[in-house]
Amino acid sequence: MNDNLFSEDPVSVADRLAAEALIVDVDGFEGPLDVLLTLSRTQKVDLRKISVLALAQQYLAFVEKARALRIELAADYLVMAAWLAFLKSRLLLPPDPNDEGPSGEELAAHLAFQLERLQAMRDAAARLMARDQLGRDFFKRGQGEDVTRIRTVTYSATLLDLMQGYARIRTRDEFRPFVMDRDAVFTMEQALERMRPLIGFAGTWTDMETYLPEGWDADPVRRRSATAATFAASLELVKEGHMEMKQSDTFAPIQLRKRTDT
């Protein structure tokens, strides 16, 4: 199978020369689809109406010639040749009703679609490159002025930052946040610290009030702070699962005990 394949279609001398030029020029092609597209031009018809059978035959002839001329063809070209040979047989033989795969016509239609799409993209690329281009046909400002954003960073610090910073240095060993009127404030951390060891002994329900630190119950301000802190610490211990809490009625005393479940 070689030249007589071409004679199936009446091909002009020019077309045949073009087809042979393909061989010599194989390096210039961008893969088998490109070769097929070039071959299809010899049919001089709408790509949708292209004869895929004729195209397959032309391609196979192309590969044969390349082989005869001992031209190294990339694997892509040979895979395409094998596939086209398969397609050709599908198109020539009557369809096998037991065959599951796509029909020869479907495969041929998709190949035609691929070729048409590649051609469309090439045309689009050509149109794109033919557009007026920046720096060639139209220009941007040659002497752009300094259009800038000036980023100024201002540093901020609050009085509290300052005081905390200072307290941090002066009490580096036992760091506590500095609080101005500390002597009237009992913190939750203090309450927690106080309650953690105590709660281990609370096997029975005990009023929360008994946990208030000594010396904090006389002055109402101190008492309020201590109560709030102790309550918050109790909630924390309940959350941690160390303790249970109950209040039988509104405003009734709040009672605590160690959590005993296993």
Added chain:
Amino acid sequence: MTDAPEETGTLFEAPPMAEQERMVEAVLFASAEPVTLADLEARMPHGSNAAQAVEMLQKRYDGRGVRVVQVGDAWAIRTAPDLGFLMQKETVETRKLSRAAIETLAIVAYHQPCTRAEIEEIRGVSVSRGTIDQLLEMEWIRLGRRRMTPGRPVTFVVTPQFLDHFGLENARDLPGLKELRAAGLLENRPPPGAMPLGEGREEIENDDQSEMFEEE
């Protein structure tokens, strides 16, 4: 003169439109690169309407030696294309793009967002790393969102620099886009059965693409 616009903005009314137009004119003239409406408004006094000012300016420059053009969501002043012959001195020699690079660029532009496998399927040949790298380097394409298909492949989309270079307002203005779509040539038609080309490529939904072109 160095008052921050924010300061004056809270104290005074927005300047008259003619003045806003002057401001837009000054900023667009001064910047070589396109300027977004948001950036324009950030520079102008509080309450300014950059969009309207740009529109007025665009009309004013209609038919002049320079034009006010839209590039994506930004605006720029560019010389009128018919006067390009005067600018030979300014012409920048651009690197000659290979045929592969030009085709790849067109495929990304028309099919975006577009994976490498899709580019390869359309061209019927593998795309060399260098080709994509060159386009990325020129800032004509950039990485888009990953495709939500097996392997989560990266996609490529064109950039504002691409639009600026080819004088396009946005990607929908690509020449012949409508016709190509009407002809079904921008579809990702899965091949019937196995195909020797672009093998191993996963099904692709078309959602991404319509989103890309139809937005706004």
Added chain:
Amino acid sequence: MTDAPEETGTLFEAPPMAEQERMVEAVLFASAEPVTLADLEARMPHGSNAAQAVEMLQKRYDGRGVRVVQVGDAWAIRTAPDLGFLMQKETVETRKLSRAAIETLAIVAYHQPCTRAEIEEIRGVSVSRGTIDQLLEMEWIRLGRRRMTPGRPVTFVVTPQFLDHFGLENARDLPGLKELRAAGLLENRPPPGAMPLGEGREEIENDDQSEMFEEE
């Protein structure tokens, strides 16, 4: 579009003035440097009158956001001077002062006048040059009188800007100062054993400090 000007020039009349004005506009816009009339005419079609075109263009831009100005014997387009403020947009970013800076600042505020060695003694770590420089640059601290001790070290004091920023009338208003003092936190105890830092300071210290806090 790519016609060489020479060809058209010899065959046809010079283009109408309006067209020449467009040309001048495009060239002045796109050139990286001011363009002389001679250079303009060399680029424009034969028989063009660049001087007249420039003059027309200059009139057209009168009062606009950009102006056509003469630079030496050449011409250029420049932003109108009253719109220069648009070119530089200032954004102010606020950042938290670093911990080292806050602590150093606090020490200066509570102990002023205060030498670097004293700051280091109180903080227990060395103070980087950068931290002091930053506070000096922010104008929150400044150099005070030199201490009359061997080596005559410089001292640092807080500035009126510092007081202003923190809403204080004077350093004595620093909240908690009295409380800290009452709690014994402000005693400048020499470290146990030797006094490698702040040596010889005791005598003068109280004078300076009281002077500083008690004045006014």
